Amino acid sequence: MTPPIxxxxxxxxxxxxxxxxxxxxxxxxxxxxxxxxxxxxxxxxGWQKASGKGVLHSFTILRLGPPEGFExxxxxxxxxxxxxxxxxxxxxxxxxxxxxxxxxKCDERVEFAPMSAEHAEKRPCAWFKxxxx
Amino acid sequence: MSDTWPLNVDAKSPNDPVFVGIGEIxxxxxxxxxxxxxxxxxxxxxxxxxxxxxxDVDTILLIPCLHGFTDQADLVFSRMVEExxxxxxxxxxxxxxxxxxxxxxxxxxxxxxxxxxxxxxVLVLQCERWGSADVMExxxxxxxxxxxxxxxxxxxxxxxxIGGLITQRYMASTGSTPAEMASVCVALRDxxxxxxxxxxxxxxxxxxQVLASRMASDPLHVMECPMLADGAAAFVMTSAENAKKRGLxxxxxxxxxxxxxxxxxxxxxxxxxxxxxxxxAKRAYAQSGWGxxxxxxxxxxxxxxxxxxxxxxxxxxxxxxxxxxWFAAGNASPGGKFPCNTNGGLLSAGHTGVGGGTALLVExxxxxxxxxxxxxxxxxxxxxxxxxxxGSYMDAQVLLLERTGKGGAK
Ligand SMILES: [Zn+2]
Numbered sequence: 375m376t377p378p379i380x381x382x383x384x385x386x387x388x389x390x391x392x393x394x395x396x397x398x399x400x401x402x403x404x405x406x407x408x409x410x411x412x413x414x415x416x417x418x419x420g421w422q423k424a425s426g427k428g429v430l431h432s433f434t435i436l437r438l439g440p441p442e443g444f445e446x447x448x449x450x451x452x453x454x455x456x457x458x459x460x461x462x463x464x465x466x467x468x469x470x471x472x473x474x475x476x477x478x479k480c481d482e483r484v485e486f487a488p489m490s491a492e493h494a495e496k497r498p499c500a501w502f503k504x505x506x507x
Numbered sequence: 508m509s510d511t512w513p514l515n516v517d518a519k520s521p522n523d524p525v526f527v528g529i530g531e532i533x534x535x536x537x538x539x540x541x542x543x544x545x546x547x548x549x550x551x552x553x554x555x556x557x558x559x560x561x562x563d564v565d566t567i568l569l570i571p572c573l574h575g576f577t578d579q580a581d582l583v584f585s586r587m588v589e590e591x592x593x594x595x596x597x598x599x600x601x602x603x604x605x606x607x608x609x610x611x612x613x614x615x616x617x618x619x620x621x622x623x624x625x626x627x628x629v630l631v632l633q634c635e636r637w638g639s640a641d642v643m644e645x646x647x648x649x650x651x652x653x654x655x656x657x658x659x660x661x662x663x664x665x666x667x668x669i670g671g672l673i674t675q676r677y678m679a680s681t682g683s684t685p686a687e688m689a690s691v692c693v694a695l696r697d698x699x700x701x702x703x704x705x706x707x708x709x710x711x712x713x714x715x716q717v718l719a720s721r722m723a724s725d726p727l728h729v730m731e732c733p734m735l736a737d738g739a740a741a742f743v744m745t746s747a748e749n750a751k752k753r754g755l756x757x758x759x760x761x762x763x764x765x766x767x768x769x770x771x772x773x774x775x776x777x778x779x780x781x782x783x784x785x786x787x788a789k790r791a792y793a794q795s796g797w798g799x800x801x802x803x804x805x806x807x808x809x810x811x812x813x814x815x816x817x818x819x820x821x822x823x824x825x826x827x828x829x830x831x832x833w834f835a836a837g838n839a840s841p842g843g844k845f846p847c848n849t850n851g852g853l854l855s856a857g858h859t860g861v862g863g864g865t866a867l868l869v870e871x872x873x874x875x876x877x878x879x880x881x882x883x884x885x886x887x888x889x890x891x892x893x894x895x896x897x898g899s900y901m902d903a904q905v906l907l908l909e910r911t912g913k914g915g916a917k
Contacts, residue, residue, distance in 0.1 A: 380657045406658040406772065432679070432779050434671030435725040436663065441650035442643070444663040452668050454676075454774050464659050464774030475725075480679035499661040 379407050382421060384498040390488035392500050394459055396422040405461035426486025427505055428457040433467055435475055451475045455484055455502050465500035477504065518760060518911065521748035524618035525758035525911065526872045528557025534738035534857030534866065535706040536638040542578045545739040546634045547590050553630065553741035556878070558753060561591040564743070566626040567600040568617055570609050570633035573648065573860040574640045587632060598626065606653060606897025607808055609633075610865040611764070611904035617744045618761050628745040635860040637735035638706075645735060653898030655772045667732050669773045669899050670811035671724030676779035677813040678726060683831035685726060689717035690835035691812035692731055692854055697840050699851025701883040704866075706736050706857035733810045736857025740865045742872060747911070757912040759875045762797065762890070765790025766904045773899040782814070783903030784821030784894065791905040797890065799823040802907070804845060804874065804885050806867035807894035809852040818894045818903070819847065846885055849874060864895040868906070875910040 376384070379395075386393035395407035399416035410417050433453035440448055451467035468487050470477050483505035489497075517523065530552025532545060554560060569582040585600040603613045613631050620626035637645060650665040677683065696712035699705035712730070720730040750758050767783030767790070770776040792798045799822055807822075809815040816830030824845055825833035833839070839847035850856045850870040853863035871891040873879050893906040 377657075383657075406655060406775065432672045432676035434668050434675055434727070435722070436665070436668045436671070437725070438721070438723045438729070439646055439665065439667060440663055441660075441665050442647050447663060450663060452662055452664055452672065454672060454776075454779065462774060462777075464662055464664060464772070466662055480676060497661050497663075499659075 379409065383407060384494070386421070386423070387489070387494040387498050387500065388491045392424045392426050392486045393421040394424045394457070394461055396420050403459045403461045405457070405463050424486065425458050428455045428462075428484060430454075430478060430480060430482050430484045430502070431456050431462065432480055433475070433478055451478070453478070453484070453502060455500075463500060465502050466497075468501055468503040518747075520622070521746060522622045522624060523747040523760055524621040524744050525747050525750050525760045526742055526744055526876075526908075527750050527755050527758055528553045528555070528559065528743040529869045529872050529876070529878070530554075530556060530741040531704055531866065531869055532739050533704045534638075534736040534859055537737045538639045540737060542572065542634055542636055543581070543586065543590060545737075546587060546632050549634070549739045549741035550587065550591055550630060550632055553743050557743045558755065559628070559743065561593055562596060564591075564593065564628050564630040565598045566617075566620060566629045567593075567597060568613050568629055568631045569600065569602040570613055570631065570861055570865055571602055571604045572635050573652070574636040574645070578636070604861070605902065606861060607810070607864045608895035608897040608902050608904040609861045610868045611766070611893065611895040611906050614744070614761060614868070614906055615764055621744060621746050627749055628743065630741065630743055632741050633862045633865040634739035635862040636737050637858065637860050638737035640735070653771075653901065659772055659774055664773065667724040667727060670732065670813070671727045672773060673779050673782070673817075673900065674727055674811060674813040675725070677817060680780035681828040681831065683816070685718055686714050687831040687835045688726070688812050689714045689728070689731065691809075691816060691831060692717055694834050694837070694840040695809065695848050695852040695855040698846075698849050698883070699855035701841060701880065702850045702856060703880065705851040705855055706734060707851060707855045727811065731812060733853045733858035733863075736859050738857055738859030738862050738866060740862060740869045742869055757876055757910065759872050759908050760911050761906060762909045763791045763793075763795030763907040764905060765792070765794060766902060768902040771898070771901050776900075780817060781821065782817055782896070782900050784818045787903035787905045788822045791907050795907040797907070799892065802890040802892045803888050804849065805847045805892040805894065806849065806871040807847060807892070808864055808867065808896045809848055809854050810858055810863060812854070814896060814900055815847070815852070821903070822892055822894065822905070824892070849879070849883060849885065868893055868895070871908055875908060
């Protein structure tokens with residue numbers, strides 16, 4: 375069984391929302407979601423829809439040796455994004471029109487790119503693209 | 508929390524923990540060798556190096572293998588006690604595990620046991636069979652270990668991608684070029700030519716070859732990724748008093764150690780171009796009372812070049828942001844000002860899993876004892892900086908080792 379903490383986050387992705395955990399006691403954001411707030415140890419935790427905007431800290435394009443089940447998706451880009459909410463996460467990057475990622479650079483603005491419900495169900499992770507300027 | 512921990516044991520204490528022997532067999536692909544056979548071999552090699560027999564050992568610490576749970580269970584449940592004829596004699600046999608930094612933590616554990624009198628002589632054993640394991644099985648296990656299943660597995664991240672993320676950020680932060688990054692691999696390959704135990708001995712490498720190889724996970728080329736290998740290593744630690752009593756004049760002591768666990772998930776590292784290296788080194792130097800200028804060489808975890816260039820900067824061995832260029836200038840190469848990873852490192856001696864860090868540690872001790880082959884031996888090797896890291900480079904561990912006694916290489 376998928377624990378509720380994971381199921382809630384994934385349900386958000388399926389709805390096209392990036393959720394970050396918010397502590398009901400101290401109001402701080404936690405990513406990745408935790409079972410008790412690392413800031414105040416409260417177990418009263420909820421969710422907030424993230425702005426989805428942030429900065430690309432780093433990224434890479436995997437071309438060889440993917441984990442089992444990812445063979446048909448090669449190549450794909452992974453990025454660490456620092457959200458404006460002050461938390462960060464690992465996600466995927468939407469390719470440029472040519473199927474590559476040449477336009478991406480560290481420290482540039484990116485934003486959450488919701489995927490279809492079907493896609494989010496299969497790959498429950500956040501996708502990002504260049505932020506609209 | 509204070510950033511400094513004074514050492515309770517000083518060089519004059521009879522219980523000061525010291526290294527007295529090391530053992531290692533070649534790394535590479537050796538399908539005919541066996542797990543328990545290799546462990547037995549390195550145990551005996553290390554004990555002979557220390558002038559000891561198995562019955563001189565009271566405690567065995569096991570460094571885990573990652574190639575299979577059954578073999579790991581054999582270690583956990585004390586098989587090596589029986590294999591070495593220590594049934595009824597051994598006081599304890601147990602495993603320490605923190606991935607690639609395990610050997611550093613094993614030294615801390617052994618030191619603590621010896622300094623506190625809970626152990627007299629500790630034998631630390633490591634063997635990995637990655638080179639002979641099924642490749643897809645290894646990719647799958649490496650794509651799950653040290654990666655949060657709930658939050659990161661669905662992205663398709665794996666070990667080379669983690670290396671790629673660190674390398675990309677490091678290059679962006681420092682302006683290091685692909686050729687400068689490749690030069691780290693070349694420096695390590697040059698060292699491997701001098702190490703009979705190295706997987707890539709006899710196979711020279713150039714920057715051009717690295718840059719001409721395919722991309723594995725941009726900006727990492729295939730030739731910048733480590734090759735999984737079989738390998739085994741062991742070392743023996745005892746009290747300074749016991750070493751003296753046994754006539755072992757030249758030993759290696761632990762002058763200080765420092766560590767920093769900076770994250771668990773790669774997506775949660777605050778600065779992928781820093782990791783925990785600088786904090787770990789600061790803590791270690793505070794304990795030893797000596798710093799990078801007082802050491803002659805380093806043995807630093809290197810499953811990807813950027814992990815090591817970030818470390819040499821964090822350790823204060825070179826200027827901030829200059830690690831890759833410092834390697835490219837030949838400083839860490841054979842004949843360089845500050846030799847690094849003199850066994851060839853994980854990238855050229857072979858990635859023996861958790862054992863990659865053990866091999867670097869054993870090489871550091873070997874150099875300090877003056878027991879490397881003459882062409883590889885660093886002259887006047889008195890102090891060494893050891894760096895280890897595990898998982899997604901979740902931690903940075905630093906050991907500061909120094910030779911005691913008048914022996915060693917002149
Ligand atoms: Zn809280």
